[in-house]
Structure formats: C-alpha cells, structure tokens
Amino acid sequence: MKIVVKFGGSSLASAEQFKKVGKIIKKDEARKYVIPSAPGKRTPDDTKVTDLLYSCYGQAILEEDECEENFESLLAAIKKRYEEIISGLGLTLSLDDEFRTIRENFSKKIGRDYAASRGEYLNGIIMAAYLGYEFIDAAEVILFDAAGNFDAEKTDKLLSKRLAKTERAVIPGFYGSMPGGKIKTFSRGGSDITGSIVSKAVHADLYENWTDVSGFLIADPRIVRKPKSIDVITYRELRELSYMGATVLHEDAIFPVRKEGIPINIRNTNSPEDKGTLIVEGTCRKPRFVITGIAGKKDFASITVEKAMMNSEVGFCKKVLEVFDGNDISIEHMPSGIDTMTIFVHQDEFEEKEQKVIAGIHRAVEPDFLELESDLALIAVVGRGMRATRGTSGRIFSALAHANVNVKMIDQGSSELNIIIGVRNHDFETAVNAIYDIFVNTMI
Incomplete structure (x- = not known):
C-alpha cells in the first residue's frame, strides 16, 4: 500500500501545525511520500511566505537604497518564520547556507519563479528532517521544456526511476526546472499538481490532499449558510465545478491521477478524523442528493x-x-x-x-x-x-x-x-x- 500525502500552506504555517501533520503521517505506515507547500497564514491578518518571497524579490531587483533596506527586512522576516518552526519542532537544523544562496540568487535577478519556489523548498528541508525522510529537490525530478510547459512523459520516467530506489521521501510542491536548471513554477496552488504527478509515478493506491477544510462542499459557504459536504465526487464532476470556480483543489491536479485511476481524498489537517471527500474515476455509490x-x-x-x-x-x-x-x-x-x-x-x-x-x-x-x-x-x-x-x-x-x-x-x-x-x-x-x-x- 502506497499513499502520497500533500499538505497545504495552512497545514504547515507553524510548528504546531507541523506537529499535527507529523502525527497524521506517522499514523499510517503507507504514507510514504510527502509533498509540502510553503507556510501559509497563521492568523487571518498574517502573510503567506510565498507572498513575502514575491515582495522580497521585488525589492531585490530594484536598485534604490530604500529598496535594499526593505529587501533585508523582508528576508529577515522570512528567515524568522522558518527558524520559529525549526525551534518549535526541537530540531538542530540550520538554514543559513540556503539563505545565503537565496540572497546571492536574488541579487543576480534569477527570476520570480525561483523566488516563489523557495517557500516549498525550505519547508521540504524542514519536513524531511522532522520525519527522518529523504529530501528530493523537485528541481531534480519535475521537468519543464524550453518553452516552460510541463513535460509529463520525461518527468514520469525520471521520477519513477528515482522513487523506485527511495522508500520514503519529501518532494516540495509547486515547482520544477527547465533545461539548463532554471526554476519554473506551476500556477498558484500548484503543489496539488506535484502531489498528483508523484502519485502517478509511484503507482500510489491513494493520493491524500490535506488542507483546512473537510473536503468539498456542495456550494460556496460564503454564499450558502453551512452547506452540506460531498462524500464522493467523480473526476468529471470535479472538473466541471473547478472550471466554474470551486477552488479546494487545483483543476490540473486531476489529469495525472485520472490516467492511473488513482483516487484523491481531500482531508482536513485540523479534523483528521473526518473522512473528507473522495474523488474517483467512477462509482456505483448513489449520491446523497440529485446534484453533487x-x-x-x-x-x-x-x-x-x-x-x-x-x-x-x-x-x-x-x-x-x-x-x-x-x-x-x-x-x-x-x-x-x-x-x-x-x-x-x-x-x-x-x-x-x-x-x-x-x-x-x-x-x-x-x-x-x-x-x-x-x-x-x-x-x-x-x-x-x-x-x-x-x-x-x-x-x-x-x-x-x-x-x-x-x-x-x-x-x-x-x-x-x-x-x-x-x-x-x-x-x-x-x-x-x-x-x-x-x-x-x-x-x-
């Protein structure tokens, strides 16, 4: 039994959230491959690390004294976020070398995709150290072509070969690399896609996507008061709903697992006992209601x-x-x-x-x-x-x-x-x- 687990930014926003994630992973031996997002918001008025990285890089590429000060302040704030997580987990891990590299690459104006990807990259290093799993940089195994399009065939061959030798691993979500090594990201929410790609490569029995909601709801809770949840939904139904604005899962995450018939389970990190929503190719289960x-x-x-x-x-x-x-x-x-x-x-x-x-x-x-x-x-x-x-x-x-x-x-x-x-x-x-x-x- 092989389960791939992806955790969203809200699930990894703090050391406390990391501990919840660790318990979830260790509860089932089949959870062998972990895809982390960058740290999300700790409170409603907080800022996601990805957004901090975008802002930090924006200041780095400007050549004014004030921008230099803003860059240093933002980079220090980002580093502090990770140090708080490391300290809260009781790890003896240092990210000093990684941040030196980030500083150098920002000064070289290496690109916004590189800047954004560092959130997942650094969180992956911490997650691997916390779990005792092998860390695999997504840039080594998730490939894009020279035009910036995801290369599904090459990625699947490379990733399958690499993970066949690795029993347990952490692969950061959201990014990969183009020929020559330049970092390329998926669109926002792209860690969902990485999880799906890894699931296909290892022929997973299940792809668990952990977030801050207990699966899909029949309607938007901002419009309908306390809408009912969806127990089981097909890939086709999900595709229709995602296209029209349902945003629990990145719509492109469907395609890799659909080809393999791998079900996706949307789960809630903060309520791990909830069964969530199961996304499948087809089902004989009758829906609770006429509409999904x-x-x-x-x-x-x-x-x-x-x-x-x-x-x-x-x-x-x-x-x-x-x-x-x-x-x-x-x-x-x-x-x-x-x-x-x-x-x-x-x-x-x-x-x-x-x-x-x-x-x-x-x-x-x-x-x-x-x-x-x-x-x-x-x-x-x-x-x-x-x-x-x-x-x-x-x-x-x-x-x-x-x-x-x-x-x-x-x-x-x-x-x-x-x-x-x-x-x-x-x-x-x-x-x-x-x-x-x-x-x-x-x-x-």
Whole structure:
C-alpha cells in the first residue's frame, strides 16, 4: 500500500501545525511520500511566505537604497518564520547556507519563479528532517521544456526511476526546472499538481490532499449558510465545478491521477478524523442528493448573433469564433439555436475590444441582428444523479422563478452531467441559494 500525502500552506504555517501533520503521517505506515507547500497564514491578518518571497524579490531587483533596506527586512522576516518552526519542532537544523544562496540568487535577478519556489523548498528541508525522510529537490525530478510547459512523459520516467530506489521521501510542491536548471513554477496552488504527478509515478493506491477544510462542499459557504459536504465526487464532476470556480483543489491536479485511476481524498489537517471527500474515476455509490455541487462566476458579457438559415451556412460558427480568436478573447460558453448563437466571454477581456469584435462579426457573417448584454453570471449545477432524475431543469426553473430570478440562459450538456444557467450579476447569490434549497434542503 502506497499513499502520497500533500499538505497545504495552512497545514504547515507553524510548528504546531507541523506537529499535527507529523502525527497524521506517522499514523499510517503507507504514507510514504510527502509533498509540502510553503507556510501559509497563521492568523487571518498574517502573510503567506510565498507572498513575502514575491515582495522580497521585488525589492531585490530594484536598485534604490530604500529598496535594499526593505529587501533585508523582508528576508529577515522570512528567515524568522522558518527558524520559529525549526525551534518549535526541537530540531538542530540550520538554514543559513540556503539563505545565503537565496540572497546571492536574488541579487543576480534569477527570476520570480525561483523566488516563489523557495517557500516549498525550505519547508521540504524542514519536513524531511522532522520525519527522518529523504529530501528530493523537485528541481531534480519535475521537468519543464524550453518553452516552460510541463513535460509529463520525461518527468514520469525520471521520477519513477528515482522513487523506485527511495522508500520514503519529501518532494516540495509547486515547482520544477527547465533545461539548463532554471526554476519554473506551476500556477498558484500548484503543489496539488506535484502531489498528483508523484502519485502517478509511484503507482500510489491513494493520493491524500490535506488542507483546512473537510473536503468539498456542495456550494460556496460564503454564499450558502453551512452547506452540506460531498462524500464522493467523480473526476468529471470535479472538473466541471473547478472550471466554474470551486477552488479546494487545483483543476490540473486531476489529469495525472485520472490516467492511473488513482483516487484523491481531500482531508482536513485540523479534523483528521473526518473522512473528507473522495474523488474517483467512477462509482456505483448513489449520491446523497440529485446534484453533487453548485459553482459559478460573475462578470460575463454575452454576444448574440442572429441570422436566418444560419444552420445551413457551412462554417458559420467557425467564422464567428475566429473573430474572437483573432482578438485574443477566450470563450467561456456557447449555447446555440437554429438561427442564433450566443457567446459568453469575460467582460473585462471583452470591453476594450468590443467594437473590433462587432465589426469583425459583421464582416465575417453579415448577421441579421447582433445583441450585447453585460453584468451576467454563470452558474453550473453538476451531478451524476441528474441522469437518472426526471425534471431537473424544471425544478431549477421553478426554484428560480419562486426566488424572482430572471433566467437569461439555460443549457444542458449532452452528458447530462451539468446544467449551465445564466443570470444577472445581482441575482447570483439569490440563484445559488434557491438551487441549493430545492435540491438539498427540501430533500433532507
């Protein structure tokens, strides 16, 4: 049995949190490979070490006396954070050499990715010393190509070979290296991806992702009061929810383990007895509710293109989409009818180029009518239980009508796994609560 465990920044923010993590790891002999994040916030008004590193590097690359003082102050604050953790754990570890190297590399303006990665790197050294595990620098085993894209195939071969000789190891999350050794990071939250990559490389039986919440919730607790948790969710459901704003797990962390059929378990470091949420390829378990989750985003604009006999005009949709592509505008959603198609885009991306897009569409397809709307929100209602349940869309319409929410758009994917609803920004929270209430509260 092999379990890979990843711990988020809040789980490793202090010596006290480190001790909780140590107990969790030692409780199960199968927890052989550990992926730590950089120390997070100790209190709500605290600063994450990664953010301190970004600020510190920002001061280092400026050549003013005041910036030199700020750099020294920030570097000292970062070093103090780690020394407090080391002292609290009773370790005789010194990071003086590492901080000398960091100072030299910052002065050489080696790059923001290098600066940000040092949070995980240093925490990995401490974690390895605390557990008595081997430390493996992620720069040696997580590879990116010359263009900065993650090289999955080379990484898997190298990492598999390295870990086959290592029974227990700590591999820092979030970063790797490009040809020549330059440090490259994933996007924020990328330690989740590292954990997934390591899980695939060692053919893990389970990937545990420990954070400060007991798994996924059906809805955002900032919108819905005390939403229920999700026991089991499929990769496909998670992908839909992550894309629409659910942020417990980095959405790209799904892909490496999905190929191997390795389940992910989202757990709570502060409540280790909670089972959390299990993320799987597929399951025969019936969900507690018809829906698995609700997620959404605000601030979209829609462009509706109408033309008689549009469906018989070969290449019509392609021509319209090429206008957006030519203006570097990404498309979020695209419902269509017989003579109409509507494109949803991020409003802030679209506003400054809207007249170019309008002119481009007129030239490309000569529409009969073109309409713009702004300040829209998209809500995804996701659930494998919807396939076997009649009238799901009708219940959504009923719930929103009862809450006096005007539906601008509703679209169900052919997989019957999700339904996308468009509403006004100001109706977003009301709509999410109404949908949650009809599918969860009325079923309890």
